[in-house]
Amino acid sequence: MTRSALVVRGGWDGHRPVEATDMFVPFLADHDFDVRVEDSPEVYADATLMAEVDLVVQCVTMSEISRDAFLGLRAAVERGAGLAGWHGGIADSYRNNSDYLQLIGGQFATHPSKHPDLCCGDETDNFLTYDVEITELGRRHEITAGVDDFTLMTEQYWVLHDDLIDVLATTTHPVQPYHPWHRPITSPAVWTRRWGAGRIFVATPGHSLDVLRDAHVRTIIERGMLWASSTESE
Template sequence: MVVRGGWAGHEPVACTEMFLDGLRDSGFEVQTFETLEVYEDASALARADLIVQCWTGGRLTAEQEHNLVERVRTGAGFAGWHGGIVATGFEAARYQFMVGGRFVCHPGGFVDYDVDIVAEHPIVSGVGGFSVHTEQYFCHTDPTLEVLATTTFTGDHGAPETAGAVIPVVWVRRFGQGRVFVSTLGHGPDDLAVPQVRTITERGLRWAAVRA
């Protein structure tokens, strides 16, 4: 199940389309939805082994939040990137708890920064540290996450308070019987096309789909 929409600046259709053929090649039957109302359909959620969400700025109703969180808790994977997963559902506390982090700001807009691989995990196996030119997401995150990649803020771009802050860029977590994969990289197709980003994202989607 691919749920996409929200703020058009993140190009949710173009971004998700980059990964659909790969999912099909891995044996998934892919269905796309361009409304959050699909989370009200318990039968549709029950059929989903993996829910890929790319929806920046969404607001979840109590029913949508409950159904989504419970489906992941009972075994579905939940995965996404950038604002489509960490800059949405701000009022939904159970959703925020499941995802494990929320977007706060990106000082300076598009800037150059380094991404450091900090764990041994199949998602980042063989991927070394790399540099990107995109938004550097400052997130508030759950301390229990399994963090796979981080970035260190310099305090530049009018945000001296961030100097030295090490912020997760890629993380995973087990949630009940489900798995959650989050990457803050992926403002648009160009970001997702960076080889390391694409590899991590493709692996992350597949990892999330395997029951814990």
């Protein structure tokens, strides 16, 4: 049976929203989704469209969202639509809307940098080698089951979050003499959330196309989209 997927992309160009989402459109089509692509979150204000959507894949870093558009997105999730995304396209969207932050359950705060002596003033200042560790829940969950811990060299997201998320993978920011914190900080790297009848999936890796091509990251995102689109009980 064909289902409906809405891909919404835009915001900061540095995350390559067009190219990044284009990587996953064929996967959705291969899994019997009728895919519609929009370049603005204002499509969420279309109540008729949102009443029929089974999955929203969002890649909109920062930017702004109108009240009507946000209410349309939240209502769609509450009635059972899935919401899925990666990196800043979902965890650093619409900073002006606190209700959106509550819906997602986790918000980008920063990505710590290299030692100051190694910084050169471009995006690579924030590229660190770090581990993504699958949690005990993650080892049993259909999104991450069979995925081993893995290592990336990219932005390592420091995330503020609440206790209503189910964390499937984490990453730990170590103590460094050039940073002001005094003990290691563990942030969720992959999580799910239930909101009304809907499912939300978030993966924080995904800064670049190379990261999205990583076999672990791509597998998690593909499985996460399918999980979010399902209305079956867990």
